[in-house]
Amino acid sequence: MQDVIRLLPESLANQIAAGEVVQRPASVVKELVENAIDAGSDSIVLKVKDAGKTLIQVIDNGCGMSETDVRMSFERHATSKIHTTSDLFNINTFGFRGEALASIAAVAQVIVKTRREEDELGTLVDIEGSEVKNQEPTQTPKGTSFSVKNLFFNVPARRKFLKSNPVELKHIIDEFQRVALANPEISMTMISDDKELYNLRGGNIAKRIVSMFGKSYQEQLYPCHEDLDVIKVKGYIGKPENAKKTRGEQFFFVNGRYIKHSALNHAIMTAYDSILPENTFPFYLLFIECDPADVDVNVHPTKTEVKFADERTTYAIVSAAVKQALASYGITPSIDFGI
Numbered sequence: 001m002q003d004v005i006r007l008l009p010e011s012l013a014n015q016i017a018a019g020e021v022v023q024r025p026a027s028v029v030k031e032l033v034e035n036a037i038d039a040g041s042d043s044i045v046l047k048v049k050d051a052g053k054t055l056i057q058v059i060d061n062g063c064g065m066s067e068t069d070v071r072m073s074f075e076r077h078a079t080s081k082i083h084t085t086s087d088l089f090n091i092n093t094f095g096f097r098g099e100a101l102a103s104i105a106a107v108a109q110v111i112v113k114t115r116r117e118e119d120e121l122g123t124l125v126d127i128e129g130s131e132v133k134n135q136e137p138t139q140t141p142k143g144t145s146f147s148v149k150n151l152f153f154n155v156p157a158r159r160k161f162l163k164s165n166p167v168e169l170k171h172i173i174d175e176f177q178r179v180a181l182a183n184p185e186i187s188m189t190m191i192s193d194d195k196e197l198y199n200l201r202g203g204n205i206a207k208r209i210v211s212m213f214g215k216s217y218q219e220q221l222y223p224c225h226e227d228l229d230v231i232k233v234k235g236y237i238g239k240p241e242n243a244k245k246t247r248g249e250q251f252f253f254v255n256g257r258y259i260k261h262s263a264l265n266h267a268i269m270t271a272y273d274s275i276l277p278e279n280t281f282p283f284y285l286l287f288i289e290c291d292p293a294d295v296d297v298n299v300h301p302t303k304t305e306v307k308f309a310d311e312r313t314t315y316a317i318v319s320a321a322v323k324q325a326l327a328s329y330g331i332t333p334s335i336d337f338g339i
């Protein structure tokens, strides 16, 4: 019998890896916008066509890439963001896996234009299904523009499973909102099928909440903060009477990264306790800052789940912060009126 094991061709390996990272157009938006932020941009424009199915373009004014780096950026496990194992436990960028661009380029047609400030000419790379079609010097503004066309053009089975445009666009808007809320100092624009959905100027978090959700939010929020050595919590929580029937406007950010955390959500809901109208969900947007070494962001490939070194203490601190914010504005859960 002959031996049968072979290494997969790189393009196929990339396609398989892409299954983890790129589930839908919104995943591409998340990766590209996070890269733009990691690149130190203060202005980011997102353009999508057909809910990202035909085009997702992210234009930034960040550091740009050299001719060699831009080619390298599409290799798997190629990253400028971590170098050693110890870096892995001290992550202060969004990216670190070096997988996103390789994955995206494996399942789409990508054109990138990029230029560093010090370079007179930038570089254009045209890559399709992991194959570089063209690379040439180009005139382009400082920063980087990624155009991702025809996602899953070469994986028809996955393209077929994309949902309707309104559903896919909603996922994109969710990603855009999360990143925009986490980075209020960055100007962020979103254009969908030539219609401008958001044009957010850089400012503080309160301004960003209002420009994203509407002026009425000025009267609907309480500040919430807790400043301990191990952990800091700051942000806003909504007045109970403005709680919504759906839980769409609830945001946790840990060290600037949007996360889902059911235990922390529970901490907040319990803090509101009986003061919430039945079956309603309050607005909250809380930034939790802690030592990156105390939180493991490496749990899940799409990185929305994290694990705290001390989950119980984190729960207690968030719960106390919310209770205190509610109490200091005169709202105390009725259970506390007991004696």
Ligand code: ADP
Pocket: 031, 035, 036, 039, 060, 062, 063, 064, 065, 073, 074, 078, 079, 080, 081, 094, 095, 096, 097, 098, 099, 100, 101, 102, 143, 144
């Ligand atoms: P990661 O973000 O995990 O490092 P990516 O595949 O997303 O992996 O990107 C690979 C590398 O390409 C990054 O580490 C970075 O050096 C470079 N890069 C990607 N996007 C940009 C950008 N918008 N501006 C500058 N450099 C970028």
Ligand code: MG
Pocket: 031, 034, 035, 094, 095, 096, 098, 100, 101
């Ligand atoms: Mg990245």
